[in-house]
Amino acid sequence: MMDPFKGFGVTFSHMFRKVITTDYPFKPPVSAPRYHGRHILNRHPDGLEKCIGCELCAWACPADAIFVEGGDNTEDERYSPGERYAKNYQINYARCIFCGLCIEACPTRSLTMSNEYELARDNRQDLIFTKEQLLAPLLEGMSKPPHAMFLGDTEKDYYVGALENPGTSAGAERAPWSDAGTADAAGSAA
Numbered sequence: 311m312m313d314p315f316k317g318f319g320v321t322f323s324h325m326f327r328k329v330i331t332t333d334y335p336f337k338p339p340v341s342a343p344r345y346h347g348r349h350i351l352n353r354h355p356d357g358l359e360k361c362i363g364c365e366l367c368a369w370a371c372p373a374d375a376i377f378v379e380g381g382d383n384t385e386d387e388r389y390s391p392g393e394r395y396a397k398n399y400q401i402n403y404a405r406c407i408f409c410g411l412c413i414e415a416c417p418t419r420s421l422t423m424s425n426e427y428e429l430a431r432d433n434r435q436d437l438i439f440t441k442e443q444l445l446a447p448l449l450e451g452m453s454k455p456p457h458a459m460f461l462g463d464t465e466k467d468y469y470v471g472a473l474e475n476p477g478t479s480a481g482a483e484r485a486p487w488s489d490a491g492t493a494d495a496a497g498s499a500a
Contacts, residue, residue, distance in 0.1 A: 341425045346408045348426040349401055351444045352419065354468055356460035357452035359389050359445065360420030363396040370415035375405035387456040391465035399441035403429050418469065 332339060341347065352360045363380025381389075381397030389395035413421055431437050448454055461468055 338428070341427060343425070345425050345427065346410050346423045348403075348424050348429060349412070349439075349444055350422050350424050350446050351396075351399065351441065352422060352446050353448070353452060354391065354461060355452070357448055357457070358391055358455055358459065358468075359395055360418045361396040361399065362390055362392040362418055362420070363394040364417065366415040366417065367412035367421055370411045371406075372409065372411065373405045373407050375402045375407075376400070376412060377402075385458075388458060389455045391459050391461075391468040396441060399444060401439050401444065403437040403439060404434055 354360060363378060365378040365380065368374075368376040368378045377398070377400040378396055379398035380394045383389060383393060383395055408423070410423060413423060429437070453460070459465075459468070
């Protein structure tokens with residue numbers, strides 16, 4: 311007999327509380343600093359890619375959301391300081407569970423996660439991000455690969471000082487296409 315009055319009591323108690331409204335599309339909320347969002351493939355300070363195409367991230371992924379196809383660097387075409395680079399790199403965000411195991415498996419710290427969380431798309435095919443969409447943007451002083459190694463003669467010169475000079479591991483959280491909100495804009499921005 312008292313159940314309907316209890317239900318109305320909850321409704322009436324919420325009617326007089328202050329309404330909290332977020333102006334989401336125009337003022338998105340700031341996420342926590344350690345939030346696991348969209349992945350970024352980082353670069354070295356000269357623009358070469360940190361990814362060496364080892365496929366450890368794909369093996370560590372429990373959702374089988376990552377596909378990596380490695381390729382061999384040549385002296386004429388060098389994309390990373392090592393012997394190999396990621397010729398084809400894809401992450402399927404329809405499958406990704408944002409667990410971060412791929413980040414832990416990466417031996418070169420080339421794969422990190424940003425704070426970007428707006429990944430909704432109208433088409434499932436647009437949820438498969440390619441290497442061009444995942445690569446960190448070229449910052450000032452970087453050259454677009456392929457090019458020779460500028461930071462040293464061997465790959466050891468790149469990886470020994472990686473902790474003191476992380477390249478774009480920090481500061482590349484917002485890619486140029488993130489404000490556009492579509493995967494189509496990523497192709498024109500890359």
